[in-house]
Amino acid sequence: MSLLEKSSYWDSFYSARKKGAPAYPSQFAAFVINELSEVDGVIEFGCGNGRDSEFFAANGFELLALDASTEAIALCRSRSAHACARYVHSTAGNARDAIEGFLEGKRKVAVYARFFLHAIDEVEAAALLDLLGLLLPAGSLVFFEYRTVNDADQDKTFGTDHYRRYLEHASALASIERAGFRIVYQIEGHGLAKFRDEDAKVGRCVAQKN
Template structure:
């Protein structure tokens, strides 16, 4: 796949990946999911205790499974119908729901889910770098318009220094390597105040690959909208 072409123009790529090669995809929850869960369930956290999680780019549901196993309601969204199919047959509890939906088309689903829960978090791991700049803008605008004040956003993404590193899954994945500081600035411009951020290695190690990633937690702040 041409790395300059967005996922939107190749919707069959991830369907093929999960249909044919899903056995190779990790099944255990990511380190970032465990980190985010700890923050979500901390009683005295400044974001409050979360009761619902919206995951964008949920893939095979491995991180959504962790959230659901700890009692959180989950809405998992992915544009790949094959990925959503894997999630739906995974035997998850009724409080985990999955929809085949592009992020730019998820406004109604996000609004309904947010209305049904007292404190909602948005989670997206390795999703921001897998969509185009245009789709990132649409996603941040959607979250700015739909999330209530105080809602946290958990993001992890590959950064520019990771571009030349060997990848387990090769170069066929679309990856838009992000400048960490510029990404934080765009998140802030969308009305989110960053309360935690870091860039480095050791956060997303998979077999012999140790990706250089950026992480952040940002809180929806009405005064910054």
């Protein structure tokens, strides 16, 4: 699936499901919020409808939220109630200027990406990790949650008609480390991203910039 096809799918998804997609924060966001006491801001990749972005902003964190879907960003902007949240239409590969602007004056930030690494291809993911390794201040944190290869055959609440790249958990962790990060927490399992009748097998990790 091409980048244009991916964007078109998500534009249609967020246009059609403005009321159907969950608006409350995810389990992953509830986990991450406890780890953010010393950061100066949060950058979210693949913010979708803003369910987690708004949660972070509501708790006082300056936020840069990015998504490649124009419909998703329009939806977030229409719903946002927080002046500290900025929503930007951008792919991860074109986000360098926005990230550099957000980082000005900040000593330590957090990067948050839930169900994003498996939504981009291997080349895009490697480029993103390299960019984060280059730009983030030392001590910054990254939080990733993604579907693993053991989830491939499970039923999906939102179907299988869009791009998913199921990750091998150990390989994903190794890629993050190669980009200049130290894994400080990791787990793979069920019960971490349950939604309705679906209990995805996911990998979750926290890593710190060296």
